[in-house]
Amino acid sequence: MKTQAAVLRATGAGRPYNASRPLNLETLTLAPPRHGELLVRIRTAGVCHSDLSVITGSRVRPLPMALGHEAAGVVAEIGPGVSDVAVGDHVVLAFVPSCGTCGYCEEGRPALCSAGGAANAAGDLLRGGGRLCDASGARIRHHLGVSGFAEYAVVDRSSAVVIDEDVPFDVAAVLGCAMLTGFGAVHNTAGVSAGDSVTVLGLGGVGQAAVLGAVSCGASPVVAVDPVAGKRELALALGATHACAPDEADGLLRSLTGGGSRWVFEAAGVPVVMEQAFALTRRGGTAVSVGLPPPDSRISLPALAFAGDAKTYAGSYMGSSVAQRDIPLMIGMWREGRLPVERLVSGVMPLDRINTAFEELAAGRAVRQLIHPGPGPEVTR
Known part of the structure; x- marks a missing residue:
């Protein structure tokens, strides 16, 4: 045909x-x-x-x-x-x-x-x-x-x-990548619990899906970070408790948590943002890389932070999702008004x-x- x-x-x-x-x-x-x-x-x-x-x-x-x-x-x-x-x-x-x-x-x-x-x-x-x-x-x-x-x-x-x-097709399509990746990173890769502090860097479709995931878990505070004001406003409308530009993130997190977030999700696929995600992670916390940088990209991280601060850097591909399981789950949450x-x-x-x-x-x-x-x-x- x-x-x-x-x-x-x-x-x-x-x-x-x-x-x-x-x-x-x-x-x-x-x-x-x-x-x-x-x-x-x-x-x-x-x-x-x-x-x-x-x-x-x-x-x-x-x-x-x-x-x-x-x-x-x-x-x-x-x-x-x-x-x-x-x-x-x-x-x-x-x-x-x-x-x-x-x-x-x-x-x-x-x-x-x-x-x-x-x-x-x-x-x-x-x-x-x-x-x-x-x-x-x-x-x-x-x-x-x-x-x-x-x-x-x-x-x-x-x-x-x-x-x-x-289920409207305009909702259904977004489930196949943005939501599987961003929501999945929060629910599957990280397993965020109620009361956990969460920061999301990069507020495109995947990052906003991570914000939705964090809010649905009962995380608090949920900090959304992006240089574009309109994207920060959307994240707040979706339930993020705070939003800021990248150069304001460190100060904001110190005032909110005293030492960074339990979970930091990087959804930009940019090496400098990946490094910032690790820097914004508290002792004992985990940064999760969701974005896709160019294959030849490299990042530099403080080696002592792994053993000295018990920090972790995790990768998440397609949100560690099982599509046949997670898409019906997200549709159920969408019906309930939670997504x-x-x-x-x-x-x-x-x-x-x-x-x-x-x-x-x-x-x-x-x-x-x-x-x-x-x-x-x-x-x-």
């Missing part, structure tokens, strides 16, 4: 992106789902820094690639071997497919699935190869097993979480404005923008 998708063919485009247009809308051929796969009609896709890092080249991926990894939609076709999903089911797509049999999957850590990680790095689907090609017949790579900036996508069954039909996910949405655009959306993200003006790919053609085989 034919589908329209946003394709990246080269990195390093200059800004503004709405002028340089690094992503091209192309009509691609999408092969039918194979064994263990689904065809999904994309209804909403989120614009994330993980996509932006591929555009800038800081995250090296094989090109050309159809971008987009945070999405929700409707199952349009089922491949052989899938018996627990029906055509018409609504699904959230998670960006790490899982094999279920590797050591990490058997440990209950599917976000670190060996086969899923290898497939994502290669731009393949979990069961091998790709399903997309352009008008010349050349292969187009998949982004993190989703390629959600498109009318349709073929995904592995393990990438799809079936949800109730009354107002819709408040993270800072804009909604059609697919043909995808480059404008990335310029807004790169400029720091957006929290979570959503792309509506449009109705797309009916599926005929």
